[in-house]
Amino acid sequence: MNCVEFEIQLAKLxxxxxxxxxxxxxxxxxxxxxxxxxxxxxxxxxxxxDAKKTVSPFLSTRIMAELDKKALEVHISIxxxxxxxxxxxxxxxxxxxxxxxxxxxxxxxxxxxxxxYFFAGNAGMEIENNWLKLSTDEE
Amino acid sequence: xxxxxxxIIVEKVKKGDKxxxxxxxxxxxxxxxxxxxxxxxxxxxxxxxxxxxFIKAYQKIESFRFQAAFSxxxxxxxxxxxxxxxxxxxxxxxxxxxxxxxxxxxxxxxxPADSATEREEQRRMLRTALxxxxxxxxxxxxxxxxxxxxxxxxxxxxxxxxxxxxxLLFRARVKMQKVIxxxxxxxxxxxxxxxxxxxxxxx
Numbered sequence: 423m424n425c426v427e428f429e430i431q432l433a434k435l436x437x438x439x440x441x442x443x444x445x446x447x448x449x450x451x452x453x454x455x456x457x458x459x460x461x462x463x464x465x466x467x468x469x470x471x472d473a474k475k476t477v478s479p480f481l482s483t484r485i486m487a488e489l490d491k492k493a494l495e496v497h498i499s500i501x502x503x504x505x506x507x508x509x510x511x512x513x514x515x516x517x518x519x520x521x522x523x524x525x526x527x528x529x530x531x532x533x534x535x536x537x538x539y540f541f542a543g544n545a546g547m548e549i550e551n552n553w554l555k556l557s558t559d560e561e
Numbered sequence: 562x563x564x565x566x567x568x569i570i571v572e573k574v575k576k577g578d579k580x581x582x583x584x585x586x587x588x589x590x591x592x593x594x595x596x597x598x599x600x601x602x603x604x605x606x607x608x609x610x611x612x613x614x615f616i617k618a619y620q621k622i623e624s625f626r627f628q629a630a631f632s633x634x635x636x637x638x639x640x641x642x643x644x645x646x647x648x649x650x651x652x653x654x655x656x657x658x659x660x661x662x663x664x665x666x667x668x669x670x671x672x673p674a675d676s677a678t679e680r681e682e683q684r685r686m687l688r689t690a691l692x693x694x695x696x697x698x699x700x701x702x703x704x705x706x707x708x709x710x711x712x713x714x715x716x717x718x719x720x721x722x723x724x725x726x727x728x729l730l731f732r733a734r735v736k737m738q739k740v741i742x743x744x745x746x747x748x749x750x751x752x753x754x755x756x757x758x759x760x761x762x763x764x
Contacts, residue, residue, distance in 0.1 A: 433734040
């Protein structure tokens with residue numbers, strides 16, 4: 423077995439598996455491969471130690487509390503949405519009611535003519551002026 | 562057996578029994594935490610992310626259709642969440658030119674100085690090696706090394722074939738060895754980083 427074959431075999435090796443005689447022979451003869459194997463072993467041990475780290479005992483409580491908080495947030499946002507919808511509906515209804523009432527109290531044709539006469543500036547003023555003029559002439 | 566009880570609990574949760582979800586959290590929190598540690602190499606972030614994964618899973622539990630085991634579904638969420646977290650961290654680092662909090666991580670138990678330095682060195686090497694891996698290789702490596710899942714289980718989670726898992730794992734281990742070899746070479750060279758680092762305490 424040469425170094426390249428050794429490295430391939432090392433990468434294929436599962437922890438606890440028997441690597442075979444050739445592998446062990448090469449390992450004992452080649453210091454570089456021996457170091458590589460030992461360092462790889464150290465790294466995998468490090469990973470195994472890392473994986474043994476335990477989670478905080480309060481994590482489940484934290485998760486459940488967070489879920490409650492989220493549920494409450496959803497409840498509040500639904501409540502708020504209902505409130506906003508109710509206020510919007512009230513405003514729309516109020517506006518429509520005002521329009522309806524205004525329509526009911528809308529002036530008749532005669533009222534319109536009169537209001538036009540009083541507020542329409544020139545037309546009424548002209549009649550009035552003519553009138554005044556006539557009455558002055560008569561005098 | 563676990564799968565059956567999982568299904569019963571999931572049904573309960575789907576019907577609105579939130580307390581039942583606590584059983585699932587208790588059952589899987591350690592496993593998900595280990596997966597997160599593998600991806601993030603940081604205990605604090607791993608714990609926060611574990612919490613996020615469980616909340617996400619609870620919110621999406623309605624979409625779980627029992628086509629796979631609950632654990633498979635949960636692992637899928639955790640792998641995707643970890644990958645997304647790493648992506649976001651990468652973008653943040655690029656935007657703010659931040660070097661990250663890699664060296665500020667907590668190790669939980671206080672260790673003797675020599676042991677801590679050695680572990681820090683190992684972690685640095687592991688991080689370098691993990692960075693060398695492609696995304697799929699990293700997923701497979703972490704699931705098999707940190708969670709010690711079988712190739713079949715890993716294949717189910719990642720929705721690939723067992724052969725692909727085997728091949729990805731082999732390539733990942735080859736890259737790991739490559740990083741170790743590079744480290745060995747830099748250690749031999751007098752100007753190597755490792756050499757300098759080791760020489761520091763002795764002046």
